Amino acid sequence: xxxxxxxxxxxxxxxxxxxxxxxxxxxxxxxxxxxxxxxxxxxxxxxxxxxxxxxxxxxxxxxxxxxxxxxxxxxxxxxxxxxxxxxxxxxxxxxxxxxxxxxxxxxxxxxxxxxxxxxxxxxxxxxxxxxxxxxxxxxxxxxxxxxxxxxxxxxxxxxxxxxxxxxxxxxxxxxxxxxxxxxxxxxxxxxxxxxxxxxxxxxxxxxxxxxxxxxxxxxxxxxxxxxxxxxxxxxxxxxxxxxxxxxxxxxxxxxxxxxxxxxxxxxxxxxxxxxxxxxxxxxxxxxxx
Numbered sequence: 639x640x641x642x643x644x645x646x647x648x649x650x651x652x653x654x655x656x657x658x659x660x661x662x663x664x665x666x667x668x669x670x671x672x673x674x675x676x677x678x679x680x681x682x683x684x685x686x687x688x689x690x691x692x693x694x695x696x697x698x699x700x701x702x703x704x705x706x707x708x709x710x711x712x713x714x715x716x717x718x719x720x721x722x723x724x725x726x727x728x729x730x731x732x733x734x735x736x737x738x739x740x741x742x743x744x745x746x747x748x749x750x751x752x753x754x755x756x757x758x759x760x761x762x763x764x765x766x767x768x769x770x771x772x773x774x775x776x777x778x779x780x781x782x783x784x785x786x787x788x789x790x791x792x793x794x795x796x797x798x799x800x801x802x803x804x805x806x807x808x809x810x811x812x813x814x815x816x817x818x819x820x821x822x823x824x825x826x827x828x829x830x831x832x833x834x835x836x837x838x839x840x841x842x843x844x845x846x847x848x849x850x851x852x853x854x855x856x857x858x859x860x861x862x863x864x865x866x867x868x869x870x871x872x873x874x875x876x877x878x879x880x881x882x883x884x885x886x887x888x889x890x891x892x893x894x895x896x897x898x899x900x901x902x903x904x905x906x907x908x909x910x911x912x913x914x915x916x917x918x919x920x921x922x923x924x925x926x927x
Contacts, residue, residue, distance in 0.1 A: 650679045651701065652906060654685040655694060656709035659844050661871050664707050666923050667899055667916035672899030675909050679704070689714055695719040699741055705906035706736040706743075707899070710842065713776025720745045726922050729812055735902040746905065749780035752898030753813045753868070757836075758784075760889045762787040762864045772822060772853045773840035774801045777868060781838060786815040793830050795822040826856065831858050839867040844875035852876040870895045873924055892917060906923035 652672075654664040660683075663738045668681035708716055713732040717723060720736065724746040727733045730817070733745035733867060765788040771778050774796035782849045786792055786809050796802035802819030809817040820826050831837070831854075833848060843853040845921060849872055859865070864879035870891035881888045903911045 644678070645680055646772065648678055650704045650707040652679055652707075653684055653703055654681070654707035654709060655691075656682050656712060657685055657687045659683045659685040659709070660836050662709065663871055663895065663920045663923065664899060666861070666919050667896065668903060670915055670919040671903060671911035674912055674915055675907075677907060677909065679907070686712065688712065691716060692719055695743065698736075698738060698743065702738065702741075704738050705902065706738075707902060708734050710775065710777070714779075717745060719743075726750065726783075727850040730779050731808070732779045734776070734780070734898065735905065737905055741745060745904075747903035748898040748905075749777050749782035749894070751782045752896075752900060753777075753866075753894045754784045755897045756893035757864075757866060758890060759893065760864075760866075761887070762866075762887065762888070764836070766790045767817070767835040769793070769836045769838065770795070770827075770830050770834040771838045771840055772796075772843075773799075774805045774819070775840065778838075778840035779805060781840060781868075782809055782817070784816065785810070786813045789815060791816040793817075793834075794819045794828070795826060797822055797836065804825075822853070824858075825856055828858055831860065831863075834863060836864045836866065839865075839869065839875075839877055842869070844877055845871065850876055852880055856880035856884070859884045862885070864912045865889070867891055868894060870920070871924065873921070892920060895920075 659666050665681050672679045697868040698709045721742045722744045727747035735746045736748045737744045747819045768791045769789050794802040799821040806817040806819035809815050841853050843851050863886040866889045867875045867877045869875050876887050900911050
């Protein structure tokens with residue numbers, strides 16, 4: 639069965655929303671496994687700016703969209719428009735996946751588990767490590783939550799310092815972790831990187847159209863770092879390129895994308911997708927581009 643050639647009046651709709659959305663690879667990987675499993679679904683991408691989000695959520699109910707992936711910058715603000723929030727997602731304060739159960743929209747966060755699995759699968763230990771996270775948005779929250787219980791210390795840097803401090807305070811209250819929020823100035827990064835074991839980029843810097851930019855100067859990096867960039871398009875960001883030259887162990891965002899997507903897919907359809915197929919389809923598509 640070919641999903642692309644078999645859209646019928648019975649075909650169920652899944653989608654991803656964000657702003658912008660043109661960079662998303664989610665339709666590539668999800669439609670591949672829908673076809674592989676011969677499921678009568680189609681997965682679409684919709685550009686939804688924050689000021690149209692409330693209308694979009696009403697539209698999902700009206701059109702009976704079965705599942706929705708949520709990406710930047712909507713992961714936090716969409717919570718107020720949903721009917722139910724999964725317990726862990728509620729603690730994190732951000733969701734990336736929604737399931738429509740008979741008109742009830744339920745929010746969940748699969749970023750947390752997806753990121754943790756990606757790091758461990760790459761052979762990086764989390765327990766007792768000092769972690770520096772660049773960014774304090776929805777995905778940064780999810781990663782902080784899932785890593786905090788094992789980390790020795792988490793430092794969150796953000797352009798808006800108050801946001802980083804707020805996230806650090808939330809972590810202290812929820813998990814009793816040693817957490818600190820601060821600005822992302824070069825002075826701060828130079829100071830913090832010296833004792834960092836795991837560096838995580840949770841900002842859009844390095845994503846199109848900033849593909850030649852890195853959120854941290856190359857000369858600041860040291861070869862004892864494990865560098866994890868959540869960006870997956872391009873597959874190798876400027877940060878990852880710089881880190882490899884320095885001699886750091888590195889991990890791009892593709893594995894996290896596939897992990898969180900597989901968890902969402904299974905939740906929506908009750909079917910386990912082929913993770914290798916999802917990953918290879920994205921690599922193939924980006925290779926063609």
